[in-house]
Amino acid sequence: MINGRDPRIDFFRGLALIFIFWDHVPGNPFAQLTVRNYGFSDAAEIFVFLAGYAAVLAYGRIALRDGFVVACVRILRRAWVLYVVHIFLLTLLMGIVFVANNHVETRDMIQEMGLSYFVRNPQQALADELLLRFKPNLTDPLPLYILLLLALPLILPWMLRRTEYVVGLSVALYLMVPLFGWNLSAYEGGVWYFNPVAWQLLFVLGGACAIRGQRPSAPQPRPLKQQPLFIVCATYVVISGLITLSWKWPGLHEMLIPKAISDLLYPISKTDLSPARLLHFLALAYCAAKLLPTGQAWLNNWPAQQTCRMGRYSLEVFCLSVLLAPLADMANALAGDTWPMQVFTALLGLGLMMLMASGLELNKRLGTPGRVVAV
Template identity: 75%
Template sequence: MTNGRDHRIDFFRGLALIFIFWDHVPANPFAQLTLRNFGFSDAAEVFVFLAGYAAVLAYGRVAQRDGYVVACLRILRRTWVLYVAHIFLLTLLMGIVFVANNHVETRDMVREMGLEYFVGNPQQALADELLLRFKPNLTDPLPLYILLMGALPLILPILLRNAALAIGLSIALYLMVPLLGWNLRAYEGGGYWYFNPVAWQLIFVLGGAFALHTQRAPIAKNPIRPIWQQPLFLVAAAYLLMAGVITVLWKFPDVHNALLPTALAELIYPISKTDLSPVRLLHFLALAYVVAKMLPTSLYWLDNWPVQQTCRMGRYSLEIFCLGVLLAPLADMANALADDAWQMRVITALLGLGLMLLLSNWLELNKRLGSPKAARMVEV
C-alpha cells in the first residue's frame, strides 16, 4: 500500500477490466484465458467486489475524518460522475454500433447489441436510458455500479458501526431473490435487469466489509500455519478445483453428462449470472480467499512493468471500462470484415489492450502534469 492506496486492488481491478473486454468480443481467442473458463464466476464478480472494497475504503476514511455528511456529498458527486459517464457511453456506443452495422453485411449488430428498442421507439428509449432502464448489451455493469454507489450512504454507516450486521442485512436482501423473485424491471417488454441489484449488492457489501477487516485486522503474534494445513483453505481450493473441472467439461457435453451425477447437476444448475446463483457466489468467495492467502506478503511483485501497467488500468477503472465497451463492437466489426480470420482476432484483441494501456498512461501523465508540484515546476 502506497500513499494510502492499495495497488494490489488496482492490479486485480485492471486484470478484471482486461478480462471483461476480451469476454465482450465474440470468438476472441484470448477470451479462453479469462476466469469464466475455469469456474462458475467471472470478472464481473471481481469488478463489483473491488468496487465495494475501494468505495468503502475511500469514503469510510472520509466519514471518519470529515464526518458523514461530507462523505455522503462526495459519494453522491461520484455517483453523478458515473451517471453522466453512462449517458455519454450509451450515446457513443449506439453511434459505433450503427456505423458498424452499415459495414457488416453478414450480421445484424443492432439486434445483437440489443438496440432494436431504440430503433423502434427512440423517444421512449431515451427516457428509459435516463432512468437506467434501457441498457444495451455490454453496458449493464455501469448502471449496477451507479445504483450501488447511490445506496452507499445508507450502507456505509452500518458497515462502519457493525460490519456483521451489514452483512446479515445484505444476505437477507439477497435471499429475497430466490424466495420472492425480487429484481428491478427494465423498459417495457425488456424484462428485468441483467445484473439483479438485489442479488449483486451482496458482493458489493462483502467487498466493503473486507476492506474494513483488512484495516482493522490485528497483527498475528503466533506463527501462521502453512496454507496446506489450514482446513478452510483446503476446502476452498477443493471447491475451485471441482468447479474448474465442471466448467471445462461444459465444452464436452457428452462427457459432462456421463460423469456428472444427476443429484449434483440438479443441485448446481441452473447457474444464473443475473441472480448471482449461490454456486457462483461461493465460487467467487473461494477464489478471493485462496488468492488472498497465496499472495506474497511482500509487495515486490508489484514492481515489474506488466503488473504496473495493469495497476494503472485499475486505477482509472471507469475510463478504461468505458473504452473497453466502445472497443468491443469495433473489434467485432473488424473481425467480421476480415471473415473472422484468427489473425485478425488476435490483432484486435491485442490492439484493444494496447489502447486501454495507452489511455491509462495518458490519464496518469495528465494527472501528474496537473499536480501542484508539476505546476510549480512549469512556473519555474
C-alpha cells in the same frame, strides 16, 4: 481506522477490465484465457466486489476524517458523474454500432448489441435510458454501480461501526431473490441483467473486506496446506474449474456429473448471482488473498504495473473497452473473422486501454502542484 491502499486491488481490477474486454469481443481467442473458462464466476464478480472494496475504503476514510455529511456529498457527486458518463457512453456506443452495422453484412450488430428496442421505439428508449431501464449489451455494470453507490450513504455509517450487522442484512436481502424473485424492472417488461438485489451482496462483502483488511491480523500459525478453510476453498475452486472445462465435452460432462448434482447445481444464474457463482468467487478471492502477499515485490514488473495503472483508472478504461468491443467486432467481421485479425484486434484494444491509463496517469502527474517535469 481506514488508511492505506492494497496494491492488489488495482491489479485485479485492471485484470478484470482486460477479461471484460476480451469476453465482449465475439470469437476472440484470448477469451479462452479469462476466468469464466475455469470456474462458475467471471470478471463481473471481481469488478463489483472490488468496487465495494474501493468505495468503502475511500469514502470510509473521508467519513472518519471529515464526517459523514461530507462523505455522503462526495458519494452522491460521484454517482452523478457516473450517471452522466453512462448517458454519454450509451450515445457513443449506439453511434458506433449503427455505423458498424452499415458495413458488416455477416451479422446484425444492432440485434447483437441489444439496440433493436431503440430502433423500434426511440422516444421510449431514450426515456428508459434516463431512468436506467434501457441498458444495451456491455453497459450493464455501470447502472448497477450507480445504484449501489446511491445506497452507500445509507449503510456506510453502519459499515464502519457494526460491519457484521450490515453483512447480515445484505445476506437476508440476497435471500429474497430465490424466495420471492425480487428484481428491478427494465424495458419491455424485462428485468435488470445484473439484479441489484442479489449483486449488492458482493458490493457489501467487498466493503466489509476493506474494513477487515485495515485491522491488524495475527500471523498465520500454520502453513496454508494445514488450514482447513483454505483447503476447502481451494478444493471448491478446482472442482468448479473441472466442471466448467467439462462443458466443452457434453458427453464427458454427463458421465462425470450425476443427474442429482446437475439438478441441484443448474441453472447457474448470472442475473441472480446464484450460490454456485457466489461461492466460487469467494473461494477464489480467499485463495488469491492467501497466496499473494500484500507487498509490491511481485508487482514490480512491466505487465503488472500496466495492469495496476488500468485498475486505478477503472471507470475511464471500462468505458473505452465498451466502445472498443464493437469496433473490434466490426474489424474482425470485415476481415472474415480470421484468427490473425482476432488476435490483432484483441491486442490492439488492450494496448489502447493501456495507453489511456498511461495518459491519465501522466495528466495527473502534470497537474500535481510542485512537481518538476523534465523536458
